[in-house]
Amino acid sequence: MLDQIHAAEAAPAVGLESGAQVTRASLQADLANAQDPNVRLIARVRQLEDWLSELLGDQAWKESGLGATADIEEFQRQIVQLQQTNVELTGQLEERQAELDAARGANRELTRALNEARALEQRRRTAACPLRPTMIPERNADGVPVCSSPAAGDSHLATLGQSLKSWTIGRSRISTAQIEPMRRDARHTAS
Known part of the structure; x- marks a missing residue:
């Protein structure tokens, strides 16, 4: 085709009117216009080839069991x-x-x-409390602790010691509210 264009370019225009003559510039423009769609089509073909290649590669990869x-x-x-x-x-x-x-x-x-x-x-x-847990009390015949402190001479303290049957050494948790009624009872018994 390129040879035909060069041949047509060299030969004078036959049968064309003077206003519609084909010039070298017009032929180059036509050629450029014809090449643009070709370039676009070539690019599209390459894109489709790449896409098809990728699909076929994925399919082959999966079918091989490796994918x-x-x-x-x-x-x-x-x-x-x-x-x-x-x-x-x-x-x-x-x-x-x-x-x-x-x-x-x-x-x-x-x-x-x-x-x-x-x-x-x-x-x-x-x-x-007059009976301190740190003192070791003496026990009477019943096993009840009896105060043997210097204040033991007081009979109400001895009676108080006898009434505290649940008292144990080192574990005494007697509140003052519990002691006061016992003191009153001991004083009442002593008098």
Whole structure:
């Protein structure tokens, strides 16, 4: 075709009117216009060839057993989703653990303060009680502790010791509200 164009270009125009003569510039424009669709078609053919090649390659890969099947791909998506969920739950667990540690620390402090308050109250009660748990009481014939302190000469204290059958050494938890009625009874019995 290129040879025909060059031949036509060299030969004078036959049978054309003077206004419709074919010039070299017009022929080059026609040639350029004819080549543009060819370039576009060539590009489209290459695109389709690449697409077909990719599809055939994927199909051959799957049929060979080397490629991942649809089930495996679904499992892989589930694995990714479960890993994300695992990360979120781990973060929540760490937050809860931090809250639990803080609550345990507060609980330790409150327990310590409560134990100190109880110990202070126990020391106050022990100081008010004539029978101190640190003294080793004598026991009468019935096995009831009897006060043997220097104040033991007081008969009401001995009677009080006899009425405290549940009292044990080192474990006395007698409140002043329990002692006062016993003291009254001991005084009444002594008089």
